[in-house]
Amino acid sequence: MQLQVTEIFKSIQGESTLSGTPCVFIRLTGCNLRCIYCDTVYAYEGGDWLSIDDILSKIDDYNCDLVEITGGEPLLQDGVYSLIRALLETGKLVLIETNGSIDIERAQALKQPMNQVQGKVQDKGSKIQGLKIIMDIKCPDSGMSDKINWENLSELDKNDEVKFVINSREDYDWSKEIIKKYSLTDRCHILMSPVYDNLTAGELSEWIINDNLNVRLNLQIHKYIWGESVRGV
Numbered sequence: 001m002q003l004q005v006t007e008i009f010k011s012i013q014g015e016s017t018l019s020g021t022p023c024v025f026i027r028l029t030g031c032n033l034r035c036i037y038c039d040t041v042y043a044y045e046g047g048d049w050l051s052i053d054d055i056l057s058k059i060d061d062y063n064c065d066l067v068e069i070t071g072g073e074p075l076l077q078d079g080v081y082s083l084i085r086a087l088l089e090t091g092k093l094v095l096i097e098t099n100g101s102i103d104i105e106r107a108q109a110l111k112q113p114m115n116q117v118q119g120k121v122q123d124k125g126s127k128i129q130g131l132k133i134i135m136d137i138k139c140p141d142s143g144m145s146d147k148i149n150w151e152n153l154s155e156l157d158k159n160d161e162v163k164f165v166i167n168s169r170e171d172y173d174w175s176k177e178i179i180k181k182y183s184l185t186d187r188c189h190i191l192m193s194p195v196y197d198n199l200t201a202g203e204l205s206e207w208i209i210n211d212n213l214n215v216r217l218n219l220q221i222h223k224y225i226w227g228e229s230v231r232g233v
């Protein structure tokens, strides 16, 4: 089995509750959405076809326990589930960053047997897990909010995370409504991230503070460290 891979690299995790932690990223090729602010257009096509053994071997070289599978949209490729399983079997802590349009049930099903044995992520309670899903909820300014698979929200557990990428005050107000409507605070971690260059971290922070919103401000740390257009970091 092979997967189409745009790039594999080690960097600093910048967009989750594990933000700031060294992490190896596997960026799978292809995306079914076209967000207006997309910063990974280069992942829509191309890349190399790699076997799972090839991928594991490359990851081994980085000597890092945290691995994120991202895209594009990683759940588009059928081989991703075998890759997740293989990574869990080697004891890695696996993050899946998905755009929220694809059913996450199959990925969630991989948690049950593995997390009892290999788990490392400490959740809000006592349960420990080795696989964490980070799901985007596409706000209106992305142009893709009609593609959200809302049934995914009932699949999330307390270790998982949802991420709102906020481009404007309208996006922020919409997100607040969604958080309330689906009781997201009780379901999982909630991240809010400003669109780099369109909304400042300061503006978004003020809105969150004023509303006493129970969310985590999320910055694309790699852009602050290396600049917004550098790839493979």
Ligand code: SF4
Binding pocket: 031, 032, 033, 034, 035, 037, 038, 039, 040, 041, 043, 071, 072, 073, 099
């Ligand atoms: S889901 Fe991600 S990769 Fe796909 S178009 Fe949107 S921002 Fe780009």
